Amino acid sequence: MLRVKPFLALLAGMVSIQFGAVAAKHLFPIFGAPGTTAIRLGLSAVILLPILRPWRATITRANLPMLLAYGGTLGLMNLLFYTAIQRIPLGIAVALEFTGPLTLAIALSRRRADLAWTLLAVAGLLCLLPLGEARHALNPAGILAALGAGACWAAYTVFGQRAGGVHGITTTALGILIAALVVVPIGLAHMQLANFHIALLPSMLAVAVFSSALPFPLEMIALTGLSTRIYGSLTSVEPAIGALLGLALLGEHLTPLQAIGVIVIMGASLGTAATAQPVLPAG
Secondary structure (H helix, E strand, O other), rough: OOOOHHHHHHHHHHHHHHHHHHHHHHHHHHHHHHHHHHHHHHHHHHHHHHOHHHHHHOOOOHHHHHHHHHHHHHHHHHHHHHHHHHHOOHHHHHHHHHHHHHHHHHHOOOOOOHHHHHHHHHHHHHHOOOOOOOOOOOOOHHHHHHHHHHHHHHHHHHHHHHHHHOOOOOOHHHHHHHHHHHHHHHHHHHHHHHOOOOHHHHHHHHHHHHHHHHHHHHHHHHHOOOOOOHHHHHHHHHHHHHHHHHHHHHHOOOHHHHHHHHHHHHHHHHHHHHHOOOOOOOO
16 A cells, blocks of 8 residues: 555646646636636645744755745746636646656756657647647647746756755745745736635635645655656646546547647657656646
8 A cells, every 4th residue: 555655646636736727717717817826826825834834944045046946936837827728728738838847857868769759749739739720729828828837847846956955845835935925916916806705715725725735745745655757757647637627627628639739748758757767746
C-alpha cells in the first residue's frame, strides 16, 4: 500500500486541480478571469498560511529576490491560465501550458534524441493552433495566454526549486502570499464587487480548495514517494484529465484534430520525462 500511496496522491492532486479549474469557469461570467484568479489566490493564502506558518521562515536579502520571483511567476501563471480557459477548452489550455515545462526539460537536456520529442510537440501545437479558416478555430488570445502560462510555469519551476532549497515546505505558503499580493489588486480592479452574493461563497471556496489548498499536500506526498522520472511521466496525463472533465462538466467538445493535438503533446511530455528525467511540476 505504501508503494501505491504516492501514485494515488498524484492522481488525486491532478484531478483536484482540474476540478478547481472547472469550478473557476463557472465564476468567470460574474468576476472575470482576473477576479476569479484573485479569489483563488487570496482564499488559498488564507487557508494555507495558518497551516504552513510561513512566518517561521528566515528571509534574508540574499534569498528574497528568488522568493519574489517565485511568487510573482506563480501569480502571473495563474492569471494567464484562467485568462486562457475563459476563451478556449480546458484540455487544450492544459496541453498548451504543458509546452512550458516541456521546453524547459528539453532545453536542459543534452541528448540529441530529445529533438524527436521537440518535433512531436511542435506537431501537436500545429494541430491546436488556428491555422487557416477552420470552423472550430481557437481564440488566438486564449492560445497566447495558455502559452504565456506555460512560460511562467517553466520559470516557476526554476525559481521554486531554488527558493524551496532555502525555505522548504514553507516556500509554498510564501509564494502564494506573494502571488496574492500581486494578483488580488489586479483582480479587484477588474471585478464588480456588487456582483458578489453570499450564495457564491461555496463556489469561491471550491476554487481555492481544489485548485491550491488540497493538491499541494497531495503533490508533496507524490514528490517524496516517486522518482523525478516517474513523477514527470505521470503528470503527462493531466491534459487528458482536463479534457475529460471539460467534456463531462462543461460540455467542451474537441474536434478530432484538436484531440490528436492534445494526445501528441502528452506523448511528447511523456517521452521527454521517460528518457531525459526532467522536472515537471503539476499546475
